[in-house]
Amino acid sequence: MAIDFALAAVLAALGSSLVSTAAHKVPSVLRYLAFPLLAVSGAAATVAGFMVMGNGEVLVTTLPVGLPWLEWQIRVDVLSALFLTIIGIVTFAVAIFGPGYVREYEHGQHPLAQLGIFTGLFITGMLLVVMANDAFLFMIAWELMSLSSYFLVMFHHEQAANRRAGFLYLLMAHVGGLAILLGYGVLATFGDGFSFDAMRAAPLTPLWASVAFALTFVGFGMKAGLVPLHAWLPEAHPVAPSHISALMSGVMLKVAIYGFIRVTLDLIGDVHWGWGVVALLIGSISALLGVLYALQQNDLKRLLAYSSIENIGIIFLALGMALVFLGTGLPKLGAIALVAALFHTFNHAIFKSLLFLGAGNIVQRTHEQNLERMGGLLTRLPYTGFFFLIGCMSIAALPPFNGFASEWLTFQAALQAAELKNGVLRALIPFTAAMLALTGALALACFVKAYGVAFLGQPRSRRVRHARKTAYGMRFAQGLLATICVLAGVFPNVVVNLLDTIPRMLTGTGLQSATTQGWLWLTPVAPGVASYSAPLVLVGILVTWLIAWWFSHPRGARSVRRGPAWDCGFGPLGPTMQYTSTSFAMPIRRIFAPVWGIEEKIERQVDEYGLRVSRLSHQQRVYDRSWAALYEPIARWVQFAARRVSRLQQGNIRVYIAYSFFTLLLLLWVIS
Amino acid sequence: MTGWLLALVQLALFVLGAPLLVIWVKRVKCFLQNRRAPSMLQPYRDLGKLFRKQVVLAENASQLFRMAPYIVFAAMVLAAFTVPLIAIQLPTAAIADMLVLVGFLAIGRFFITLAGMDVGTAFGGMGSSREVSLSAFAEPAMLMVIFTLAMTAQSTNLSSVMQYLIDVGLVLRPSLMFALLGMLLVAVAETGRVPVDNPATHLELTMVHEAMILEYSGRHLAMMEWAAQLKLMIFGALVVNIFFPWGLATEFTLVAIAIGIAAMIIKLAVLGVVLALSETVLAKMRVFRVPEYLNLAFLLALLGALSHIILEVGV
Numbered sequence: 001m002a003i004d005f006a007l008a009a010v011l012a013a014l015g016s017s018l019v020s021t022a023a024h025k026v027p028s029v030l031r032y033l034a035f036p037l038l039a040v041s042g043a044a045a046t047v048a049g050f051m052v053m054g055n056g057e058v059l060v061t062t063l064p065v066g067l068p069w070l071e072w073q074i075r076v077d078v079l080s081a082l083f084l085t086i087i088g089i090v091t092f093a094v095a096i097f098g099p100g101y102v103r104e105y106e107h108g109q110h111p112l113a114q115l116g117i118f119t120g121l122f123i124t125g126m127l128l129v130v131m132a133n134d135a136f137l138f139m140i141a142w143e144l145m146s147l148s149s150y151f152l153v154m155f156h157h158e159q160a161a162n163r164r165a166g167f168l169y170l171l172m173a174h175v176g177g178l179a180i181l182l183g184y185g186v187l188a189t190f191g192d193g194f195s196f197d198a199m200r201a202a203p204l205t206p207l208w209a210s211v212a213f214a215l216t217f218v219g220f221g222m223k224a225g226l227v228p229l230h231a232w233l234p235e236a237h238p239v240a241p242s243h244i245s246a247l248m249s250g251v252m253l254k255v256a257i258y259g260f261i262r263v264t265l266d267l268i269g270d271v272h273w274g275w276g277v278v279a280l281l282i283g284s285i286s287a288l289l290g291v292l293y294a295l296q297q298n299d300l301k302r303l304l305a306y307s308s309i310e311n312i313g314i315i316f317l318a319l320g321m322a323l324v325f326l327g328t329g330l331p332k333l334g335a336i337a338l339v340a341a342l343f344h345t346f347n348h349a350i351f352k353s354l355l356f357l358g359a360g361n362i363v364q365r366t367h368e369q370n371l372e373r374m375g376g377l378l379t380r381l382p383y384t385g386f387f388f389l390i391g392c393m394s395i396a397a398l399p400p401f402n403g404f405a406s407e408w409l410t411f412q413a414a415l416q417a418a419e420l421k422n423g424v425l426r427a428l429i430p431f432t433a434a435m436l437a438l439t440g441a442l443a444l445a446c447f448v449k450a451y452g453v454a455f456l457g458q459p460r461s462r463r464v465r466h467a468r469k470t471a472y473g474m475r476f477a478q479g480l481l482a483t484i485c486v487l488a489g490v491f492p493n494v495v496v497n498l499l500d501t502i503p504r505m506l507t508g509t510g511l512q513s514a515t516t517q518g519w520l521w522l523t524p525v526a527p528g529v530a531s532y533s534a535p536l537v538l539v540g541i542l543v544t545w546l547i548a549w550w551f552s553h554p555r556g557a558r559s560v561r562r563g564p565a566w567d568c569g570f571g572p573l574g575p576t577m578q579y580t581s582t583s584f585a586m587p588i589r590r591i592f593a594p595v596w597g598i599e600e601k602i603e604r605q606v607d608e609y610g611l612r613v614s615r616l617s618h619q620q621r622v623y624d625r626s627w628a629a630l631y632e633p634i635a636r637w638v639q640f641a642a643r644r645v646s647r648l649q650q651g652n653i654r655v656y657i658a659y660s661f662f663t664l665l666l667l668l669w670v671i672s
Numbered sequence: 673m674t675g676w677l678l679a680l681v682q683l684a685l686f687v688l689g690a691p692l693l694v695i696w697v698k699r700v701k702c703f704l705q706n707r708r709a710p711s712m713l714q715p716y717r718d719l720g721k722l723f724r725k726q727v728v729l730a731e732n733a734s735q736l737f738r739m740a741p742y743i744v745f746a747a748m749v750l751a752a753f754t755v756p757l758i759a760i761q762l763p764t765a766a767i768a769d770m771l772v773l774v775g776f777l778a779i780g781r782f783f784i785t786l787a788g789m790d791v792g793t794a795f796g797g798m799g800s801s802r803e804v805s806l807s808a809f810a811e812p813a814m815l816m817v818i819f820t821l822a823m824t825a826q827s828t829n830l831s832s833v834m835q836y837l838i839d840v841g842l843v844l845r846p847s848l849m850f851a852l853l854g855m856l857l858v859a860v861a862e863t864g865r866v867p868v869d870n871p872a873t874h875l876e877l878t879m880v881h882e883a884m885i886l887e888y889s890g891r892h893l894a895m896m897e898w899a900a901q902l903k904l905m906i907f908g909a910l911v912v913n914i915f916f917p918w919g920l921a922t923e924f925t926l927v928a929i930a931i932g933i934a935a936m937i938i939k940l941a942v943l944g945v946v947l948a949l950s951e952t953v954l955a956k957m958r959v960f961r962v963p964e965y966l967n968l969a970f971l972l973a974l975l976g977a978l979s980h981i982i983l984e985v986g987v
Binding site: 375376378379382389393396397398399404408411412414415417418423426427430431433434437438440441442444445448449451452453456457458521527528529530531532533536537540541542544545548549552553554559560561562563564565566567573575577578579583584585586587588590591 | 723726727728729730731732734735736742743745746747749750753766767768769771772775776778779781782785786788789790791792793794795796797798800801802804805806807808809810811812815816819822823826827828829832886887890891894895959960963970974977978981982
């Protein structure tokens with residue numbers, strides 16, 4: 001039953017892709033047919049995911065396509081089910097958001113057919129990745145996902161920067177794909193077959209297991225955007241249309257997490273704690289650098305993309321902790337850390353999609369993507385403003401929203417590090433927890449900046465001042481995701497209970513006591529050690545708010561008078577006098593200065609007497625250090641090698657004949 | 673039932689007593705600086721005056737600006753709800769642990785900084801920018817202190833931590849000494865006292881908290897002020913009750929509670945004197961020196977955690 005829903009989801013996504021081919025003749029087919037089909041696909045995937053997670057079954061089937069001796073094998077277990085749910089929910093929201101969003105493209109020069117076809121294929125690819133039960137289908141689906149998203153990144157290809165971003169994305173996706181392929185190669189050699197069942201049974205020596213882990217970590221880490229392999233992500237995600245950015249940041253990165261968990265914990269199985277240390281360190285560095293870079297962005301969508309790097313870092317931090325605990329024989333703690341990682345994966349998918357849809361709403365209404373030109377949008381787009389606020393509160397990990405619940409679980413797992421035998425590990429885990437704390441505080445700063453500059457204050461440009469209300473579908477999609485953020489945060493027990501089946505399946509041990517105290521209390525380790533009651537927190541805040549409001553609010557008389565803001569007696573306050581995005585982040589830029597490459601240019605003109613500054617201009621560019629440190633040397637080396645190789649090309653026919661002759665000789669010698 | 677009742681009594685003491693701590697510090701400072709002190713009732717008179725006054729809102733203030741004072745106040749009240757003041761092992765202790773307490777403080781900060789940016793004056797943005805930058809250092813330091821305590825007592829629950837420290841008695845542990853020093857530095861920074869911020873001035877070069885609430889008036893301002901006073905009380909209670917947990921009522925009898933209240937008053941009064949002394953001796957720092965100060969706090973807290981892991985685990 002559930003597997004039928006899952007396959008129906010794949011078919012509906014494919015169907016959406018097919019019907020979109022008609023869009024170059026009839027543009028409205030995208031709105032009336034392609035997006036509804038995507039919604040069906042999303043709903044079916046969500047239903048399938050919930051059904052499987054509910055009863056914990058493992059469903060296997062074979063599709064009559066593929067290689068003659070290896071038909072496509074499909075397997076849906078609880079781990080796949082979680083990711084099916086994530087893909088399903090976000091796809092559903094995007095499908096509702098989409099029609100309102102693409103309306104403006106219908107009169108533009110952009111080919112709508114391309115958008116529809118590749119969106120459908122992209123979702124098909126992601127669904128198949130999480131359902132694959134053999135490496136062959138996995139890689140086909142993976143490439144389908146990467147390639148179709150490349151065309152979506154290139155949608156606005158008339159700008160050179162976008163073409164560059166698209167090329168970089170394609171290149172990195174393939175280097176990563178190659179690493180994954182090699183990792184599967186190791187497993188397939190030992191396991192004697194491409195199917196996951198054979199790989200699971202593979203007798204790996206510790207050395208080869210580590211090689212397989214390293215390859216998959218690099219491959220999936222590249223797709224997920226771990227530092228220092230992240231450079232493509234902030235280039236590619238913001239340039240796609242916003243609902244695609246939501247799918248890429250919200251879902252595609254999660255598919256990489258899925259691959260990592262599937263290969264490491266399921267296929268390799270026998271984890272070594274050293275792998276956990278690697279994931280822990282890389283994860284905490286990614287989290288910290290991701291949020292620091294996010295803080296310095298002025299482009300709203302770029303800021304969100306960097307924040308995805310941060311959250312992927314947090315997920316890998318928790319996963320690394322799970323590997324350390326599992327590798328040292330503490331499966332109960334490993335289960336807590338794994339559930340924390342999966343919970344954060346789910347949460348990030350929801351709130352990042354919500355924020356990207358909100359950003360898309362702003363972009364569509366104002367045609368501005370730069371924070372420095374926004375402001376005052378809360379009064380102009382009240383619904384978007386409200387939902388975006390919920391997204392910001394979730395991502396900044398404020399109780400009782402969902403981001404807090406998963407970070408709280410991560411901290412609880414970290415605090416159990418005292419049970420480890422190894423003294424270095426015992427010190428390392430609290431230290432990474434401190435990094436996580438720093439990341440959390442900086443994330444709050446980052447989203448206060450994003451929200452404060454975009455939605456509060458006075459509008460900084462004309463188009464933002466005249467922003468008008470949005471389509472109902474776009475509002476509804478954001479409202480849906482915001483509701484899930486609140487529900488998952490207020491009832492974390494329900495989510496944790498569903499997620500608990502995953503460590504049970506992978507390691508045989510689940511959470512012992514997380515929800516034993518009833519639906520009101522979350523107690524991951526034991527009731528005496530730590531407890532958190534999100535419903536009571538929410539009730540407490542609302543009751544206190546109401547009481548405070550009731551007692552302080554005077555009845556009868558008009559209690560509020562409007563007046564101009566205090567301008568220090570210098571005349572009216574203009575929008576340019578506000579704190580900007582750049583100036584807001586300035587103290588942190590100064591404190592952490594070595595992290596970024598900063599170019600600052602200040603030009604001042606003085607009047608003829610040299611007394612008064614008549615004109616002042618300030619330009620600043622913050623760029624990613626990983627370019628100069630890692631990518632440019634590699635690019636230079638490749639070019640150098642290419643020049644060396646190109647010396648073979650003499651352009652002289654006799655030289656080429658000589659090459660052929662010597663090649664023949666060599667081959668004859670090899671054969672004989 | 674008695675437990676819930678006692679929790680409500682404790683909360684009432686917290687909320688209604690918060691202005692007293694502030695005026696006590698102010699009076700001690702006045703004494704130290706040879707000034708005439710205001711009456712102990714002055715903060716209540718100020719709050720009452722603000723509650724009666726009409727609110728003047730800036731023309732472009734949004735709904736968020738009007739909601740923020742209530743949310744900030746509610747967050748602080750909930751934070752106070754989780755901190756034991758006179759008794760431990762209350763039934764409310766299980767609702768939220770120390771990590772959630774940090775979360776409540778973060779809610780307050782989130783909304784106060786957004787409110788600062790809402791009107792669109794340079795002052796508000798400046799205060800918000802400084803507040804989030806400084807707290808980005810204070811919050812990890814505080815969490816590090818919490819980790820040390822949690823690992824020592826095997827629990828993140830404040831009540832259990834205090835129970836543990838009462839049970840083992842006064843042992844001079846290096847980890848707790850470092851944690852106490854770190855916590856004191858964080859408390860001064862988080863509550864906006866000298867040398868990090870000065871609640872008594874409106875000097876634009878240095879102010880943080882006052883800059884954010886500059887546009888508030890009437891009952892909104894009263895809420896914000898009261899929330900700030902609550903925050904000082906929360907940090908005071910944290911410092912004295914974690915590191916000096918003597919006198920806390922562990923059973924719900926009248927005698928125990930009377931002792932708890934008396935102990936709380938004495939401990940907070942002593943802490944107030946210490947705070948007033950340090951504020952009289954120290955001068956306000958430059959804003960960009962504050963991160964160094966907070967790094968010191970973080971380093972102390974980290975040393976506390978490390979010395980716990982290296983010296984104390986398994987001993």
